Amino acid sequence: MKIPCCSAVKQVDPEVFAAIRGELLRQQNKLELIASENFVSSAVLEATGSVLTNKYAEGYPGRRYYGGCEYADVVEQLAIDRAKEIFGAEHANVQPHSGSQANTAVFLAALDPGDRILGLDLNHGGHLTHGMKINISGKFFESHSYHVSPKDCQVDFDVLRSKAKKVRPKLLIAGGSAYPRALDFTAYREIADEVGALLMVDAAHIAGIVAAGLHMNPVPYSDFVTSTTHKTLCGPRGGLILCKKKHAKAVDSAVFPGTQGGPLMHIIAAKAVAFKEAMQADFxxxxxxxxxxxxxxxxxxxxxxxxxxxxxxxxxxxxxxxxxxxxxxxxxxxxxxxxxxxxxxxxxxxxxxxxxxxxxxxxxxxxxxxxxxxxxxxxxxxxxxxxxxxxxxxxxxxxxxxxxxxxxxxxxxxxx
Ligand SMILES: Cc1ncc(COP(=O)(O)O)c(C=O)c1O
Missing domain, CATH: 3.90.1150.10 (Aspartate Aminotransferase, domain 1)
Known part of the structure; x- marks a missing residue:
């Protein structure tokens, strides 16, 4: 396989070509230990560089605002069906451009400005989109944090329960960027129910492990599951939302037109390919x-x-x-x-x-x-x-x- 249009880039733009070449050599010659990065397969790389980058397809399969979407519909429906099958989800939206976009769309779907959210503190392993004060999640909503226990640096569900009872969030958020331990989603669900909160699990880091059946699946316990597709899931850079059918309409309209315009169809094609790879035994x-x-x-x-x-x-x-x-x-x-x-x-x-x-x-x-x-x-x-x-x-x-x-x-x- 060749880098898509690499020889053309070399001819048209030697500076960008040199940077792409340099990045390839960097990836080949260094040990990559960043937990949120991965190397995609040649098939995912090809789909990412495909002609689907040219297509506008605002809307959803069968309900587009543009003509000529017959192949865009095929790839998006494949990605949706595969995501639903892998995670046992009632509904999937594969359009978020990134994990942050997926989270923002869920907030728009589930919350009104000023509503209370409760997420894991950034220093304790959470993510900045879970309520950091200068992120939209902390500016437009009243954000509160819970913390890991000083004893073992793990989430203590008794402490979380009393915090949730005090804060009474509309949305409880599980998951994070630097939390190394398995999460018990039954405990999160119980607490969310006790305080009348919706539950969002941000599975950006663990999605691939969940897809392989090696970590508890958050889907049955959550109202919303968000993810990136480029970490353990081995796909292109992008986001994903899984939810219960009752939230499907709100989620879809929060992604488009709520927070995004046209979907990145080449990326959605690459997500579909990655999901197919995730359904194979060797995954x-x-x-x-x-x-x-x-x-x-x-x-x-x-x-x-x-x-x-x-x-x-x-x-x-x-x-x-x-x-x-x-x-x-x-x-x-x-x-x-x-x-x-x-x-x-x-x-x-x-x-x-x-x-x-x-x-x-x-x-x-x-x-x-x-x-x-x-x-x-x-x-x-x-x-x-x-x-x-x-x-x-x-x-x-x-x-x-x-x-x-x-x-x-x-x-x-x-x-x-
Ligand atoms: C838990 C979690 N959620 C969301 C994101 C945001 O993803 P993105 O960088 O694609 O916006 C990340 C990124 O590292 C993450 O770790």
């Missing part, structure tokens, strides 16, 4: 390896004296707590960048540093698992990162060499 095997790799990575740190928030992980991601290592998240992110390991600094629960500095680093295994890395490799990588924490100046050249060897062992997009 379950892939997700099992993602989880085993994350567990091995966490064990690798713990055995080398590096703290892991909550003592480990049940998912694809983990958070290093660097407080006792004498290094900040920013410093470790910078050191790792220099030895070709890519990650992001991240606040940790009960953080004392600013979000630009942080005491933590978030790591995830979806991307390296897509390249073929196994649990032994994860132990090796934990060792390299522990060396970067404890003995960087002496070890950085050796770490860089070992990273290069690993990247060579697991080629990525070799035919591009």
């Amino acid at each position: 379950v095997d892939y997700q099992k390896r993602v989880l085993a790799n994350a567990a091995a990575l966490a064990d690798g740190f713990l055995s080398r004296g590096v703290d892991v928030v909550s003592g480990g992980t049940d998912t694809h991601l983990l958070l290093l707590d660097l407080r006792k290592s004498g290094i900040t998240g920013l410093e470790l992110q910078n050191r790792l960048d220099q030895v070709n390991i890519t990650c992001n600094k991240n606040t940790i629960p009960f953080e004392t540093e600013s979000p630009r500095i942080t005491s933590g680093v978030r790591l995830g295994t979806p991307a390296l698992t897509s390249r073929g890395f196994n649990t032994q490799d994860m132990d090796l990588i934990a060792g390299l990162i522990a060396d970067a924490i404890h003995d960087y100046d002496a070890k950085k050249d050796r770490i860089t060499r070992e990273v290069a060897t690993l990247c060579e062992r697991y080629p990525l997009y070799a035919d591009l």
Whole structure:
């Protein structure tokens, strides 16, 4: 496979071509440990670069505001049907351009300005669209946060229940960006029912694990489930909303015309392809390896004296707590960048540093698992990162060499 229109880009715009080429080499020659990133299949990449980018298709299959939508209808209906089947959902909207757009659309569907929402605090693993004060979710709604327990850094449902009883939110939000533990959606549902709230689960990070049946499925317990399609779900960058039939009309009109115009049909085609891939038996095997790799990575740190928030992980991601290592998240992110390991600094629960500095680093295994890395490799990588924490100046050249060897062992997009 070739990068779509790569040779034409080279001819028309050498500067952009050089950047695309540079990005390909970066992905091939560095270890990608950002928990929210992945490498799509050649089929998803092709669909993303297809002629469907040319098509306006405002509306929904069979109900469009433009002519010539017969093929747009085919791909969108395929994506909808597959999303419903994978997650057992009554209704799916595959048009949100991103996870944030999906969340905003649910807010528009479920809330009036000024209504109360209750989501997991950003520093405790939540997402900025769950009520951060400068996000639309915190500006247009009265946002409140719940926190993880200082005991084990996990959601304490008794504490959440009393907070929910005090706040009486119209929408309770579960899920987050840096929460490494499995979530119990029955407990969320019970609390939502007790306080008369709607329940939205943001499954952006865990969607692929759910699709493989390896994490509790939020769909039966929630009014709305939102997701990105580009993380564990292995699709193109984009968003997804699943909901009960009774919310279908409100969700569809909140996406279009409520918060978006024309859908990105090339992306929706790529979502359909990714969903088909997620329905294959080898997808379950892939997700099992993602989880085993994350567990091995966490064990690798713990055995080398590096703290892991909550003592480990049940998912694809983990958070290093660097407080006792004498290094900040920013410093470790910078050191790792220099030895070709890519990650992001991240606040940790009960953080004392600013979000630009942080005491933590978030790591995830979806991307390296897509390249073929196994649990032994994860132990090796934990060792390299522990060396970067404890003995960087002496070890950085050796770490860089070992990273290069690993990247060579697991080629990525070799035919591009
Ligand atoms: C839990 C969660 N929700 C929503 C989003 C937003 O997705 P996007 O970046 O596609 O807007 C993210 C992104 O990382 C996320 O982790």
